[in-house]
Amino acid sequence: MRSAGTSRGEIPILDDREALRQTTRILDHRGPDGYQISTGTIGGEVDSQNHARWSMGHTRLAIVDPSNRSADMPFNLKFRTGAEGSEKVIHLAANGEIYNHQDVYKKMVDTDGWDHDRISGSDCEVIAHSFAKYGGPKTAAMLDGMFAFVVFEEDEKTGKVNAFAARDPVGIKPLYYGRTKCSTKNSDDAAAYVFSSELKALVGHADPDTVVAIPPGHYWTPEEGLVCYHNPEWLRNDDYAPWKDPSHVVTDDEIRHSFKKAVKKRMMSDVDYGFFLSGGVDSCIVSHDLLPLFRAERAKEGDDRPIPTFTVGMENSPDVMAARAMVDALGGEKNVKHTIRAFTPDEVFDLIPKIIYHMETYEAELIRSAIPNWLLAERAAVDVKMVLTGEGADELFAGYLYFQDAKNPKQIQNELRRIYNMLGNINLHRTDRMTMAHSLEARVPFLDTEFTKLVMSVDPKRKMVDPEAVKNNARGREKTMLRELFEGPNENGDSIPTPVLWRAKAMQCEGVGEDWVSILQRRVSSLVSDAEMDEAHITFPMNTPQTKEELYYRRIYDENFHGLEHVVKLWDGGGRAMGAEWKSDMYTREGLKDTNLLSHSLQQA
DSSP, X not given: OOSOEEEOSSSOOSOSHXXXXXXXXXXXXXXXXXXXXXXXXSSSSSOBTTBOEEEEEEEEOOOSSTTOGGGOSSEEEEEEOSTTOOEEXXXXXXXXXXXXXXXXXXXXXXXXXXXXXXXXXXXXXXXXXXXXXXXXXXXXXXXXXXXXXXXXXXXXXXXXXXXXXXXXXXXXXXXXXXXXXOSSSSOGGGSOEEEESSGGGTTTTSOGGGOEEOOTTEEEETTTEEEEOOOOHHHHOTTOOGGGSTTOOOOHHHHHHHHHHHHHHTTOOSSOEEXXXXXXXXXXXXXXXXXXHHHHHHHHTTOOOOEEEEEEESTTOHHHHHHHHHHHHTTGGGTEEEEEEEOXXXXXXXXXXXXXXXXXXXXXXXXXXXXXXXXXXXXXTTTOSEEEOOTTHHHHHTOSGGGGGOOSHHHHHHHHHHHHTTGGGTHHHHHHHHHHTTTOEXXXXXXXXXXXXXXXXXXXXXXXXXXXXXXXXXXXXXTHHHHHHTOSOOTTSOOOOHHHHTSOOOOHHHHTOTXXXXXXXXXXXXXXXXXXXXXXXXXXXXXXXXXXXXXXXXXXXXXXXXXXXXXXXXXXXXXXXXXXXXXXXXXXXXXXXXXXXXXOTTSOO
């Protein structure tokens, strides 16, 4: 939810409507277009476990059916179970986009006898209908999209309330829960459950020790706790190797078709949208497939406006110069309205406390990339309400430079699974927080579940990296499989320029300027004394900062989220590369050692 909701035991919490209103407003940045709260007591007095009080608040970012106030949440759907069944009401608060909402509702009506009309065109409304018909676990499993939702199902006859919460399979949308501190001496049962899209709305309401992030692909009920509903074989089975079966064939055309389908479904919008064009191969591939679809869609409406694109970086940085070349390759200003958010290090240092407040993390590698991402999202939000991004390709195609030191395909596959499992804590955490901080939604076609399943069934031998090719910017470097898939022209006849297609993988904190990270680290380290560093293990015994940069970020996090340090999931060893099965000297916990690897021929000498 974009705001807090509660499921009640004996002790009501946030039943004060003003307190609920204030808590919900903390997350206005996630949805400035609609605001609503609902509260209720089921079955009269709150005097037993079967009688409960609930409350929900929601703020809406209106992208589908934006002008319809009936699309504001919480949704309240009344229905009857069976001919003589009870009257029940579904109370729903949800965050995200359900790309197959029309298909789900059509199946309910045409095949399964559902006879309740929709009251809006909102994609999220279908969650309430599906929950009423199929229940929570089946609903979570059948949704195709990015989502986090909480449902309170009340039985008006018995007064019983069932609570259910779920998060999408990849962790694109966040969801936390915790419990309030008990105001009685007896039991933990008296505490209430509280939920939120962001930690900041739980501060002051939830006991910090009880707060956890619902993992991707999980649902929660008070009876069962956390249950995994999405656990594909490629992710759970260490021996998964369909490529060993001669009958298992995945063609390049299948992969390209699947990706195009993933891009197309993420164009679902009733408002203007664009894309983040970092100039990396991933975002360029999104643009390569998106632009022909976008132009065909707009042509039907008689609209020939160019698609907005956005890049962030320092002057002459690898990302900025590659993005400019890609814009030219797509037809220039006629087809693309390109905006570069140029920055200098001096202008961003004062923003770091605000960025960490919104990021809700102290993971150093993540914060380095979040800073330029903040500037990018801030600028994009001036023009659009939704963007597509290239996130996730590296976790499918072995895109990071340290993959060059993998010794065999099995290690490649294992490492892809490991870093995929961290997406919800790292890449997607940044993507959600930095965009939603500016009321902007980001969609990630590479992480479509069907596309992911297909790509992860390909022999990882195709994803092996040749260290010599990395040095020489040549075929055989990281992500060669992906680069070769999209080497040809798109439907408009446009191709990704060779220097862009074969440029080195750069994390965003690197691509915005080769010396950006070192400048940042020198500045923030100067704000931490040697004495503070010496006592870091005492001040922060959990996940103790190992560098002055890490201590600086941790200090700011603690000012806002004291007691919630356990919620943050860090990379083993202090960085993405350090937890791999193999040893790589390319990265330390302070970043890429040799940033010269990132330079390319499109930059000015």
